[in-house]
Amino acid sequence: MWGNANVRRSAMFRSAVFVVLLLGLSNAPAGDAIWLNVPQTGTKCVSEEIQSNVVVLADYVVVSEDHGHIPTISVKVTSPFGNTLHHKENVTHGQFAFTTQEAGNYLACFWSEGHYQGAGELSVNIDWKTGIAAKDWESVARKEKIEGVELELKKLEGAVEAIHENFLYLKDREAEMRITSENTNARVAWFSISSLGICIAVSGLQIWYLKRYFQKKKLI
Template sequence: MPGKADVRRSVMFRSAVFVVLLCGLSNVPAGDAIWLNVPQTGTKCVSEEIQSNVVVLADYVVVTEDHGHIHTISVKVTSPYGNNLHHKENVTHGQFAFTTQEAGNYLACFWSEGHYQGPGELSVNIDWKTGIAAKDWESVARKEKIEGVELELRKLEGAVEAIHENLLYLRDREAEMRATSENTNARVTWFSVMSLGICIAASSLQIWYLKQYFQKKKLI
């Protein structure tokens, strides 16, 4: 059986690991709160680059100092390939939630369609959460009957998995960009060689034509 010293060292080690992971979790973004000024005419959009199979949850609400009137906006959220994920018109607040099917820039656009006639622009508050920040940990705790340190460890595990997935995504993107750069360099090289060959051929043909012309005129 392990002695008291071994048990104490094990507890201290686990505590240290917990503290390190907790510090790592504090550096993980928990979501973005965005203030967006929507003009009376035109559209204002926000976008975020998200990888596939990521949960996205966002709440938006119109904020105005004119409490005597109700001001509404229209909202449209699209995927990188133009698929419509959320579309509402003439609303004061709302929520959209989805799981990404493709990687790329997801776009959320807001416009007032002339419903707001007040001074200046219309303000919209957007609480945008992705990945681990969008998970409902209260439901998980009730469903799996966990709390306290065990719940915090589950959150840390989710954060570590999210960080690992982001690192893999960044690695894949870096490989794609490197492959694209190499293909572009190869194409530019072939284009340069072809351009040089065409110039040499055109110069040779021009010299031959001028030589024939001067010989025909008996100038040489």
């Protein structure tokens, strides 16, 4: 009996430790806050490689030491295929949200277009969230009527699903890269064989031409 009780206590303790670790992991920040220095002339961009069917949410704001006059910027977000997902001009802050339609690098570019007359560069703070970090968990909690540990476990379940999908995406990318590498190696091999064949053919023609030339000159 005492042995069974100890086993049960040990199992309960491990479960409690596991839940605490899960809560700690689920509370870890999943978004990326980026400080970007935008030059007075030119464009500064940030990009992130994202798979398809992923929610992206970002807030950006211009940070200036001169609180009386906050300079404005222009923003453009494009997909890997060049489609414009967000475009604003002469703004001091804003937000863009979309669900990715194709996998690849999504590009967010910022520029001042000469509107900023101060010294140095502009500072822009970008809070970029994707996937599980961009999900509205308050709405989920209200809809499913969950809270506390159950809500944290729900967050962790979403994080695990996101990690699993990311692994599948990386596996597919690795397979694509392997196929591309094999095709490239095959083409290089055929090119090498063709080059060798051409060299042999040209050498044979040179020998035949020289032999005929020397025969006409009666040197051989």
